[in-house]
Amino acid sequence: MDSSKIIIESPGRINLIGEHIDYNGGYVLPGATDLIIQFTFSNSKKNYSEVYSSVIDKKCKIYFDNLSKRVTRWENYLVGTLISILKKRKVELKNFNCLIEGNLPLGSGISSSSSLICGFTKGVDKLNNLNLDNDEILSISREVEYNFIGLKGGIMDQFTIINSKKNNLILLNTKDNSSDFIESDLGDYKLLLLNTNKKHNLSDSAYNKRVEECQEALRIINDSGHNIKFLTQIEVEELRKIQNLMPNNIFNRALYVNQENNRTIKSVQYLKNLDLKSLGELMYSSHEGLRDLYEVSCDELDYLVDKTRVYDQILGARMMGGGFGGCTINLIHKDFIGIFVDDVSESYSSMFSLKLSPIITSLGEGLRYKV
Ligand code: GLA
Numbered sequence: 001m002d003s004s005k006i007i008i009e010s011p012g013r014i015n016l017i018g019e020h021i022d023y024n025g026g027y028v029l030p031g032a033t034d035l036i037i038q039f040t041f042s043n044s045k046k047n048y049s050e051v052y053s054s055v056i057d058k059k060c061k062i063y064f065d066n067l068s069k070r071v072t073r074w075e076n077y078l079v080g081t082l083i084s085i086l087k088k089r090k091v092e093l094k095n096f097n098c099l100i101e102g103n104l105p106l107g108s109g110i111s112s113s114s115s116l117i118c119g120f121t122k123g124v125d126k127l128n129n130l131n132l133d134n135d136e137i138l139s140i141s142r143e144v145e146y147n148f149i150g151l152k153g154g155i156m157d158q159f160t161i162i163n164s165k166k167n168n169l170i171l172l173n174t175k176d177n178s179s180d181f182i183e184s185d186l187g188d189y190k191l192l193l194l195n196t197n198k199k200h201n202l203s204d205s206a207y208n209k210r211v212e213e214c215q216e217a218l219r220i221i222n223d224s225g226h227n228i229k230f231l232t233q234i235e236v237e238e239l240r241k242i243q244n245l246m247p248n249n250i251f252n253r254a255l256y257v258n259q260e261n262n263r264t265i266k267s268v269q270y271l272k273n274l275d276l277k278s279l280g281e282l283m284y285s286s287h288e289g290l291r292d293l294y295e296v297s298c299d300e301l302d303y304l305v306d307k308t309r310v311y312d313q314i315l316g317a318r319m320m321g322g323g324f325g326g327c328t329i330n331l332i333h334k335d336f337i338g339i340f341v342d343d344v345s346e347s348y349s350s351m352f353s354l355k356l357s358p359i360i361t362s363l364g365e366g367l368r369y370k371v
Helices: 073-088 112-127 134-149 156-163 207-223 236-241 248-272 276-292 299-308 334-352
Strands: 006-015 030-043 049-053 058-062 096-102 168-173 178-183 189-195 314-320 327-333 357-361
Touching: 006 112, 006 156, 030 112, 030 156, 030 357, 058 073, 073 112, 073 134, 096 112, 112 134, 112 156, 134 156, 156 168, 168 248, 178 248, 189 334, 207 248, 236 248, 248 276, 276 299, 276 314, 276 327, 299 314, 299 327, 299 334, 327 334, 334 357
Parallel strands: 049 096
Antiparallel strands: 006 030, 030 096, 030 168, 049 058, 168 178, 189 327, 189 357, 314 327
16 A cells, blocks of 8 residues: 555444434434545645545645635535634645545435545645544534535534444443443344435525524524523423414424434334334334424425335334435345345335435444555
8 A cells, every 4th residue: 555645434324313413502413424434645746736536526726725616516515524623723734635435325314424524624734733632523523514515403413423433332421422332232133224315405405494493493492481502402392382472483493302312212112122013113213203293304305214114124214314315214124125125125125216216224433444
């Protein structure tokens, strides 16, 4: 291996349960996928840097003295990352060539964008000996998505991508960002993702609207005499008492957030007791909440979840990630995967004229520097 090359691997993230509550001070239960984006960096003598992604077969040139917003979204992730790094470290960066490869599907609710930003940050860090620690990489990547891209998301994706451990989920308390590793023993069961291949564009979608609706719920709750910082801090019974003060959709969002937070806490217990059946039931309830109360599902996701309900070999299924497309996550017996995938793929494509991509995933390591 050429010693002047730097190789970084950055995973995607799955989320077993705890959706859309990482910006509400909730508990979430994500982990890294074994699917990755790989970056190969090398120094360049040119007066610009060049990034080529073999995944989308696109190239882009970057001049450090002109880091302005681009029209192309993936280029903005790169430019935004460099701006954020330069805010943190006032240094002159070296020009580089960067090759992006990998098997992490894009725009599928598995957090390919955060994976891109985190991996790119780590590569630039290594190339320039910036010695960024994980918290700094976290804050750089958060800033890119929040301010530069404009997705007002929570901390779950970046935290998971940076900190994950093989075969572990992370119980992340987004009130204070404290976390515990939860060893995940699924026995004969596997996590199967079904990618709808319906593309979503989170920042253009209703994601930010949901964030605002949660803020509105919080405002109404506090105006009614409570004093809470996060929406997850009110009990469901309390919330019901002030339901008449809120528009229906705002009440539904708040109700979902509280129920989902409780589900995540229970899930950890079920996981520890190896009670996968009860865990699966919570996954179904999570989906119903996301569909009916939080309204971030879509026909394709609902169809895939409904398809699983008749099979005893599938313990639970739900949409995963921001929603409006992307993947479902299924807790399925390993011997049943082939039969189910054949069955559902055919009916899905005839129903929606879209190809279904199954992904059997295990829990992988977080962001890493290979060489
Ligand atoms: C996106 C966001 C996360 C989280 C999920 C939904 O992936 O980036 O912060 O809110 O949606 O749980």
